[in-house]
Amino acid sequence: MKNTNSPIVDDLVRMIEGNDKVTVKTLMVQHSPIYVIYIASICNVNKIQEFIVKPLLDLNLEKSKETPVIQQLPLDHVVKVGQSDQMMRNILNGFTLLIENGNFYVVNTTKFSIRQVQEPVTEVTLRGARDGFIESMEQNISMLRMHLRTNDLTFQEFTIGQKAFTNVSVAYLKNEANPELVQEVIKRVENIQSDYISDGGVVEQLIENNPHSLFPEVHETERPTKVSNSLVEGRVAIFVDGSPSVIIAPATLNALFHSTDDYNFKWIPASMIRILRYFAAFISVILPAVYISLISFHHGLIPTDLAMSISKTREGVPIPSFMEALLMELTIEVLREAGVRLPKPIGPAVSIVGAIVLGEAAVTAGIVSPLMVIVVAFSAICSFTVADYALSLALRTLRFFLLLSAAVLGIYGLILAVFLLSIHLTRFRSFNIPYLEPYAPYYHKRWKDSLIRFKFKKRGGQSE
């Protein structure tokens, strides 16, 4: 690249030297040079040619000399910038840098290659909007704006990352969100000291207060409607450029159990399904542990007929019931992981082969008892009803903890483990909001959208 006779431009060029994808154009307008700098692969080159280069070349010389030439270009938004690191950032964001008389302007000419809007794979709903976030923050924000049209919606932009930067945007409704919460979120986002942020999941872990807890401290979603609902409730959303998952803070256990479907169907069936989901989650965590404690400690508590048939089925099983349960649980986990990793067309096949063939064969071979297979399989199916994947991961891990405590101290150990778990949850706070709100502490006014979702009010307000 040739020398441009301008020290600042030379500096910039040196910064991007060796990077031959950066285009530097020098145009002589009114006998002074105007530099146009951009990265062709992430810019809309046609736009640059049409609205920057061409007008500059045919510029009418009689035009007033007071306003800078660049401000006269037929562009929507021209921003003046100062420092050189900001310039560099703008260029990397797909902006075009224009230099005239030592003044720097940036123009949005971004054109990253992005994926089409699709329905999110991980969060399936039966009714309601089917759009899902994609990897472009700009597109994501536009999707949110489509679902949430209010001038209350406020965005605060940040760039984080030391080696490579990532754009992060904190969104909230000015009149709904608690200012303290917004401050806290912004503080935590600003405090991130990381070389590189690859995804929303990394941001999520870096702004958490309890890295050792199993439970997710924030909500992660790919659905714009979920974000808009949360913002209306006064939560704060964090958009991360390059990531389709948007982080919602704070999370409470109650909110993690909700699905957008709950609001789209009539309140009685929707509430029934919600209760079912809570119940299923509870069963999925506790059932194997209850079974183990009954089998290995409290035969007396099992109804007599059932105890007889259980002992018949366990006849010839060579391993203790705890090991048996552990074995089956591990098998289920392996199958689940394999199902996730495998290509889509053969994923279900493996699950079916694994679940039916392995289970059936293991029973026939006398390695495990059929009842154990029922217990483990049912609890695994129950765990699929949990709407939030991070929560379902937590519950899956907890199942092993409960299993272990039931194996050591029976029902008593199980009760103590459940106490321990609930103590942890009562202590746990997500952005200073108690995790078990509105159950502990009691917030009566918010019970209307907890276990049961009450019907919507016809006149004003969300629900009564």
Place this chain on the structure above:
Amino acid sequence: MSDLKQLTSLQFIVVFVSTMIGVGIILMPRPLANEVDTPDIWFSIICGALIVGACAMIIVQLVSRYPGHTFFELSPLICGRYLGFLLNICYILYTLLVAAYILRVTAGIIKNYLLDTTPLFVVIGSFIIVSTYLISNGVGDVVRFFQLYFPIMMFMFIALGLLSLKDVDINELRPVFGEGIVPPLMGANVTFFSFLGFEFLLIFSKTFSKQKAKSLRIWMWASIGVTALIYMVFMALTVGILGIAELKQITFPTVEMAKSIEFQGFFFERFELIFLFGWIITAFTSFSAYYFAMWKGVNQTFRIHAKPLVWIVAALILGVSLYPSGLTEVFEYATYVNYAACVAIIGFPTLLLILSFVRRQNYAE
């Protein structure tokens, strides 16, 4: 120290009912049946509740003169440093005794019904460890935990009450006041101790420091009322199902009552498990309240706040609770615990209140 806003009336009642209902619901029937010997033992609970309410009013009076002060803070304020220190030590010993007593009885019942071969110290130790986790972070967690489990506990009790209704023989409850009103009145000296826990007005005082004495009085009566109602229902049920004569023989009549429930064709036959689960919650909440009170006392009396020291308190409780060699011996010691309770929850507050009047102290502003 976790933060906590002021309790609402509902939360207050929840906390105090959780604290008061404890081992009493399982242990009370037998001594009560022996003392009263008529089916009117439910009436003794009303009498007990009235006496307890009167004692609670003394404490409310004291608390409202020193809002936000715990017992351990206000006793040096009222009686001076040395006497206050002595009172505090006595109070700490009292909480230690009661905590150890609750723990030992709980462990005894668990060993009896759930884990007959597990060593006692394992049962007790694991209970203490979980409780330590609860109390180590301050009053806020304790209160939230109580709130979380209160509905579950109530559900268990109501479910059990309804299920056992079928087996009640109403004739066992008759005649009402057949031997006059005096024997059930005498039973009040047994029922009184089943309400232990109301004295934590003096420990949880930070959580209602802004409340007026009047609302505290109403809330306290409401809590005692709810507790008394639950006790009464269960006493009536146990008498109705087992009969007063049998009640005198059985160590844990309430569990036996739950055991006797039978529903043919229903998958789950053993209802004592449901009862035991509900009851372990109440035992845990009562124990944690006493443990918390003791830890708080040690904190404020010796002015130490290092969290690891909570394990010394835990070890003390463990040691005392392992001291008696059997449950029979525990019941013998129970008499001494009751004497200590009388001194600690009637004697101390009355003394402090009188001294406070004499010295014309009032921090209510």
